[in-house]
Amino acid sequence: MDALAINGGPKAKPTPYRTENRYGDEELQQLREVIDAGRLMGPGGKVQEFEEAVAEAFGVRHVVMVTSGTAALHTALAALGVSEGDEVITTPMTDIGTVAAILALHATPVFADIDLQTTLISPQSARERITDRTRVVIAVHLAGLPCPMDEMMALSQRTGVKILEDCAQAHGGKYRGRYLGTIGHAAGFSMNESKQMSTGDGGFVMTNDDTTARIAGLFHDKTYIRDGSIGYGDQPIPFFAPNYRPSCLQAAVGLAQLHKLAALVARRDAVARRYYAELGDLPHLHLPRLAEGGEPSWWPIPARYSGAEATCQEMRQALAAEGLSIGSRIGPAGNILRTELVREKRYYPLTDAVPAFWRDTVYDDTTCPNVDTMQATVMRLPVDQRYSDEDIAQTIAGIRKVWAHYFGTP
Ligand SMILES: Cc1ncc(COP(=O)(O)O)c(C=O)c1O
Numbered sequence: 001m002d003a004l005a006i007n008g009g010p011k012a013k014p015t016p017y018r019t020e021n022r023y024g025d026e027e028l029q030q031l032r033e034v035i036d037a038g039r040l041m042g043p044g045g046k047v048q049e050f051e052e053a054v055a056e057a058f059g060v061r062h063v064v065m066v067t068s069g070t071a072a073l074h075t076a077l078a079a080l081g082v083s084e085g086d087e088v089i090t091t092p093m094t095d096i097g098t099v100a101a102i103l104a105l106h107a108t109p110v111f112a113d114i115d116l117q118t119t120l121i122s123p124q125s126a127r128e129r130i131t132d133r134t135r136v137v138i139a140v141h142l143a144g145l146p147c148p149m150d151e152m153m154a155l156s157q158r159t160g161v162k163i164l165e166d167c168a169q170a171h172g173g174k175y176r177g178r179y180l181g182t183i184g185h186a187a188g189f190s191m192n193e194s195k196q197m198s199t200g201d202g203g204f205v206m207t208n209d210d211t212t213a214r215i216a217g218l219f220h221d222k223t224y225i226r227d228g229s230i231g232y233g234d235q236p237i238p239f240f241a242p243n244y245r246p247s248c249l250q251a252a253v254g255l256a257q258l259h260k261l262a263a264l265v266a267r268r269d270a271v272a273r274r275y276y277a278e279l280g281d282l283p284h285l286h287l288p289r290l291a292e293g294g295e296p297s298w299w300p301i302p303a304r305y306s307g308a309e310a311t312c313q314e315m316r317q318a319l320a321a322e323g324l325s326i327g328s329r330i331g332p333a334g335n336i337l338r339t340e341l342v343r344e345k346r347y348y349p350l351t352d353a354v355p356a357f358w359r360d361t362v363y364d365d366t367t368c369p370n371v372d373t374m375q376a377t378v379m380r381l382p383v384d385q386r387y388s389d390e391d392i393a394q395t396i397a398g399i400r401k402v403w404a405h406y407f408g409t410p
Contacts, residue, residue: 004405006321012398013323018388022198026259030252039248043226046248050255054204057258058179062213064205065251066220069168069190070097071244072203073138074104076186078241079205079215080162082107082135084357089129090138090166091121092336093371097190098138098166099336103347106357107135111337113368117289119143119302119330122370123151127159136162141170141180142330143302144196144268146294149175149183156185164188168203171196172265173297180297181206186216191250196264196297197257199250220244267385268298271392275301275381278396282403283307285379300380302330304373310406312377318405319379322398327380334375337365 003009034046042048042065051063066072082088084106090098092111102109112125119142126137137155139147152163163184167173171189173180181187186209189195191202205216218225219241230236276287284307290296305312319326333339340346342363345354382395 001404002401004318004321004402005323006318011321011323012401013391013394015323015390015394017325017382017384017386017391019384019386022386023253023256026256027253030256031249034248034252037248042245042248042251043221046251046255047246050251050258051204053255053258054206057261058182058206060179060182060206061208061210062206062216064213064216064220065246065254066203066205066244067246067250068097068201068244069095069166069188069192069195069203070100071220071242072168072188072190072205073098073101073164073166074242075216075220075244076164076188076205076207076212077101077105077107077136078219079207079212080136080164080186085133086135087131087133088136088138089126089134089161091140091371092342092368093119093330093374094140094142094166094336095168095190095331096333096336096339096341097168098140099342101188102138103358106355108133108358108361109342110134111363111368112137113370114374116304116370116373117286118145118148118291119288119304119374120145120147120291123148123155125368126152127155130155130159130161134159134161136164136185138164138166139184140166140168141173143288143299144170144173144297145288146170146173146175146180146291146296148291148294150293153183162186167206169195169299170297172261174295175291176293182208185209186212191254191257196268197254197261199246199253199257202246202250202254264385265297268383269296271383271385271387272296272298272301274392274396275303279303279381279399282400283407285399285403287381298383300327300383302374303379303381305377305379307407312379315402315406316379318402319399322402324395324398325382326399327382328378329375330378330380335365335368335371337363337368337371
């Protein structure tokens with residue numbers, strides 16, 4: 001066996017991962033149509049085309065395109081009826097956008113722990129956090145891994161809370177044959193550059209409920225009614241709402257990306273299956289357990305290391321020295337319970353005055369211990385549709401080499 005690269009041996013992965021441009025002729029063609037039409041502003045035009053195409057592809061009644069995933073979640077929560085004083089449960093292992101969407105409505109984020117086996121929100125922990133103020137539970141399908149939606153919907157039925165699916169990382173994933181985002185009361189998707197579908201930045205709301213869709217449509221566009229039924233100067237402005245309107249340029253790229261989604265998910269699935277098949281026997285390496293009936297759309301896989309012979313830090317360093325792209329954190333903020341925003345309830349940039357709706361909330365940053373365990377021990381396995389078979393083979397060989405060194409496995 002070769003010496004570890006960290007000890008001067010040859011690298012298991014001497015070449016960089018393949019990442020060619022994910023945009024090309026199809027995006028250009030769609031963009032050209034927008035330019036030729038001479039109108040970049042939605043709604044209508046390509047934005048409407050995008051919304052209808054997504055609704056059809058996912059099998060859902062309504063799609064409202066917006067400018068980001070955060071905007072999508074904010075819009076969806078507003079449309080589900082969340083208001084000041086309500087509580088919204090999610091996990092502290094997500095993007096801060098999930099939490100920002102709650103706070104933007106002056107609702108209180110409440111944090112449930114994750115299930116260490118699945119790495120996703122624990123339905124039991126969510127259930128324990130429900131009070132008579134809870135309005136919504138946000139099920140984050142982190143890393144494209146489907147939450148156990150049967151359990152989430154049963155929780156909803158028992159308690160009356162609504163389920164919002166955070167599908168920011170889960171385009172094209174399925175649960176019991178249905179696309180993620182079509183099962184809960186509403187869903188929010190992000191299309192920033194890191195996502196399965198990218199418009200650089202962007203997002204969309206999805207729902208099967210007509211009222212939720214109607215409010216989302218108003219909410220994302222300053223409440224303007226643009227179907228021609230209202231004369232200029234007569235908009236009723238029925239409530240407060242921001243401007244989250246995307247442009248037709250984003251929608252054009254989104255359409256092209258939508259057409260590539262099925263192939264992208266299939267390729268990611270093939271990569272992920274190899275990891276499960278070829279690394280599943282390694283001691284102390286835990287790949288996420290998949291919800292029964294779940295078909296992930298995959299992101300870097302949040303595997304976990306539980307060995308004691310070598311520290312996680314040593315293992316990560318040895319893997320990095322081999323040239324492998326193994327991530328050591330999940331989400332830009334780690335455990336959101338420990339951010340300044342939540343710890344100090346620091347809502348505003350230039351004053352530490354806590355707004356009234358949040359004043360009485362007390363956070364204990366030890367209430368989600370599984371998030372801490374996960375963050376301390378995660379080894380994210382690289383997944384991207386652009387990676388070559390050789391990239392994946394070298395990654396697997398490199399991990400097995402490091403494991404063989406420390407644990408003597410073949
Ligand atoms: C799980 C999750 N939720 C919400 C968001 C927010 O999306 P955006 O960055 O488009 O606002 C992201 C994106 O990073 C995400 O990964």
